[in-house]
Amino acid sequence: MGCTKTSSSWACFAKNERSSSPYPMTDLVEHSFTCPACWATISMLLDFSEGAQTFVEDCEVCCRPLLISFDTKAGELGEFRVRSED
Numbered sequence: 192m193g194c195t196k197t198s199s200s201w202a203c204f205a206k207n208e209r210s211s212s213p214y215p216m217t218d219l220v221e222h223s224f225t226c227p228a229c230w231a232t233i234s235m236l237l238d239f240s241e242g243a244q245t246f247v248e249d250c251e252v253c254c255r256p257l258l259i260s261f262d263t264k265a266g267e268l269g270e271f272r273v274r275s276e277d
């Protein structure tokens with residue numbers, strides 16, 4: 192394919208990006224959001240490798256359980272929702 196580290200490598204990279212994620216094995220993306228229980232801004236690593244997910248995670252500030260759900264589109268965050276579990 193001739194993908195060498197020359198001036199053409201950027202074009203090659205952009206081409207690959209269309210068909211698959213440039214980082215297929217490391218789909219952890221940091222996402223910041225507001226806790227619906229205490230209104231603190233917290234950040235969390237989301238794993239995009241398995242597509243849409245729903246899980247419960249305790250807020251790192253108020254320790255209340257938060258129901259988090261998100262989906263992904265082409266390796267990027269689609270819809271993100273969070274609500275207090277109680």
Ligand SMILES: [Zn+2]
Binds near residue numbers: 250252254255
């Ligand atoms: Zn909180």
